[in-house]
Amino acid sequence: MKRRAVLVVSIIFVVALVCGYLVAANVNLLPEVASTRGELMQRLFNYLLGAATVVFVLVEGLLAYSVLRFRRRPGDQGEGAAIHGNAGLEVFWTAIPALLVVVIAVYSFRVLSAGEAASEKSMVVEVIGRQFAWEFRYPEQGLTSSDLHLPVGTPVRFEITSEDVIHSFWVPNFLAKRDATPGQVSEFDVTPSEVGVFPVRCAELCGPGHAAMVSQVIVESPEAFEAWIERMANLPSDPTEAGRLLFGRYGCTGCHVLADAGASGLVGPSLEGIGARAGETVPGLDADAYLRQSILEPRAHIVPTYLENIMPADFATRIPPQELDLLVRYLAGR
Amino acid sequence: MTTTTISHSESFRAGKALGLDHRKLGMWLFLATEVMLFGGLLTAFLHTKLRQPGLSVTAESLLLVGLNTFVLVTSSFMVAQALDAARRDLKGRLRLYLLATAALGAVFLAGQAYEFSLLAQEGLTLTGSLFGSAFFTLTGTHGLHVLIGVAWALASLLGALRRRGLSPIRVEIFGLYWHFVDIVWLVLFTVIYLV
């Protein structure tokens, strides 16, 4: 009986090992990895997945075997063997998992240390979360953007904070996140390793607009990054182009539809044809006044069926007057 | 003729075998929750104190609070005497010591109220600053516990005034609570005023 037990357990264990190996080697459950720390984590994750598969197949296998093999035969009123325990076995299945978790903890610690290693050559990017949009400031380059542009291969130190409630800065493709907590600046080191456009999502409940608080990170070649900085530093002379650029820079594209600006955000009202209706919406306000107030005091004239506390209310402190003029002029022409 | 009744002592056999009175055990367990309650409040206070050192202790303040501490410690001594009296069935003494306990507790509360008013005059209020919020919540919670203790002492006194008096176990359980409140104050006093 005992020999049979050892044989069955061994067979199931071997099957489990094979499944574990196959899963670890072939199954990829993670998104495209675009950071060096992510690459380290991915390897750890796949090992964990393999180990998890082994444990899963072993336990579920033993359970399934027991359910099939030890079903009480009809009419059998007898009882099972009066086995209360087995000291050796109990030590074994305490010690082996203990060893396993030690290994996992040590490996995790090493991945953590390697992944969070800061570099002196880091470029600093400040990440400011506010209900319900991300703002990215580049102190070394002296500019602000609602999209996150990064040069591939350059270590970045994110300095993350919030202006209001706790948010969380998550780039799934970097395989890491850090909370944006008001009253403190949290440091978060990432080196992007793949060129591409990846979503930025808020991962801490921050209010009604939590799901809408998305942005994107554009990882590009160092040359393209420099070119972007150039463009950001100087507004185009053509007012329409300048307005379109500002519309994107201040994050309006995230929430509004405006084909001319390539915007298809569904959180706020569509701005198609806003120029024509701006002067007719509120008696006494011409188009310029209505547009200006709608930007600076979003709660003033809420379009019916839309929530009143989603659009950021602090643009007055963030948009310099000449940029506001360009923005209003741009919208008046749509 | 047999009428089987439920024997109270039969119910707590196992406790007696362990030397545990279930009512005392219940009070000890309750006090364990109170330790965690004050632990949480102390954590919040210390966290705040580290971020915003706030209370500069004047000599008068320390004297007043020190006196108050002495008052509370004396009241614990009174409770110990009350228990001794209860065990020796000295009803008169029991009532006296219970009264003394309640009175000293009330004096402590008055002293705290006075200290609070002094601090308020110096600008420290519950809603005015982070430190104020932490200080008054911590000491206020303790004061609330003293108030409940004073009420319990008076209720015990009423019980002791009755013909059948007050059983020692009830005095002992009250005593556990009162000593605990006293010890909490010693910790609070040290953390707030001496550190």
Next chain:
Amino acid sequence: MTASTLGTHSTPSIRRYFGWSTDHKVIGIQYLVTTFGFFLLGGALAILIRTELFNPGTDLFNGTEYNRLMTNHGSVMLFLWIIPVLAGLGNYLVPLMIGARDMAFPRMNALSFWLLFVAGVVMIGSFFVGAAESGWTAYVPLSIEAPAGQTLWAVSVILLGTSSMLGAINFLTTIATMRTEGMAFMRLPLFVWSMIATSLLALLATPVLTVGLVLIALDRVVGTVFFSVAQGGDPILWQNLFWFYSHPAVYIMVLPAMGIVSEVLPVFSRKPIFGYTMIAFSSIAISLLGITVWAHHMFTSGMDPRLRVPFMISSMIIAVPTGVKIFSWLATVWEGKLRFTTPMLFALGFISMFLIGGITGIFLASIPVDLHVHDSYFTVAHLHFVLFGGSVFAVYAGLYYWYPKITGRMYDERLGKGHFWLNFVGTNLTYLPMFLAGLLGMPRRVADYAPEFTLVNQLASVGALLLAVSTVPFLYNVVVSWVTGPKAGDNPWGAKTLEWQTTSPPPEHNFVELPVVTGMPYDFGEPLGVPAAAPAGAGD
């Protein structure tokens, strides 16, 4: 011969269940019925959530309404269902299992139940003044700014915490001082051991949550500035106070469930439980370790990076006693003579699904992995596997197992099995795909999501519908069997623990004569409680 005053089979009239009773069996049933009502409420909120999430985009609810549904789904399920239903089962069973006539403090026991009831009314009341909308975790500063219902929510949870603490005092005192003769600690049924471990946590951890909630309430109502960033307040303080309780809370939610599994498996394997001592000690170990892991919920908070590591270590270590239980259960059914009654199915289902929850817990404990999956649907899947696939399955196992003892009638097996399969398929369908969504980047607590997550969400919504439907055969079974089911007898399962050595339902004071214990609770083939010598003149 005079009839013993203890021998009355009186099933209390139904009116007794609607008022103040100090009989632990009445209180237990009050808990079970009330909490199951809250379970249905929490489930209804879940169905609304899953309906909204069937498609991306805003369909039925705006962001505020969604956040309220989501917050109250979690709060009702955790505070008004799973914690108290296990306390309720404990209330009914612990005195019977240790051979006592009631709990140590019967009036405080009744108070615990009525605090729960009032807390439930208050939480439901909060729905009408602007429900809480900051998640069950109520992070500040978001919860400080939320509308009026958030304060009522805090009050409700304080009341529940008080109920839970008083219950813990009662359970620990009862078990320590009221065990019948021969019931040594090492002969206690494992469910009782689990209630010891649970009560330790409820006793020590709950007050810290109470402190946090009081601080939030003071900030909201009185104007203190504990969490006002402008005044120097620290939002992380709330997280520490909250999780110091709320991590042990999840063990409060699962330890008694594991205790139920340990009761059911030996009976339907006709074998002793394997490794009694280690299972008992592992419950205590999980309880004590459970107090040391809380900051693994805060790995992304910006806390001191070095401090994260001890919490990773303790969070991984806690897997070891958990593993001991799972292997001991496997060894219990191994070479047994398994009877697949409904309680047995749910107990086996617990093992198979808690395993998934437990394994994914290791993933979450690893800081580098957690930094990716924290606050994503991976976490949502993990928690539902341990709480639904785990605790709820165990509760169902317990409800079916002790149904004949509580009601005196037997439930319908076919309806029970149907209920089980709907639940098993539904649970896996709803929550397995969520792991994938989380890994690929879907955050939690979102009313809307990117189109790439649509399939996962649709599968989950269909699964949720199955779970909702599954409650129908259960409720029908419970109600109809109580009225027309066959009489069950004292011990239909042939179990050895003391609750089965008295009538079904038990008489008012539980036992005609207090039993004397001479053996272990899962010793098949040997009688357990032998009543003391019958009084002279009594009948057979």
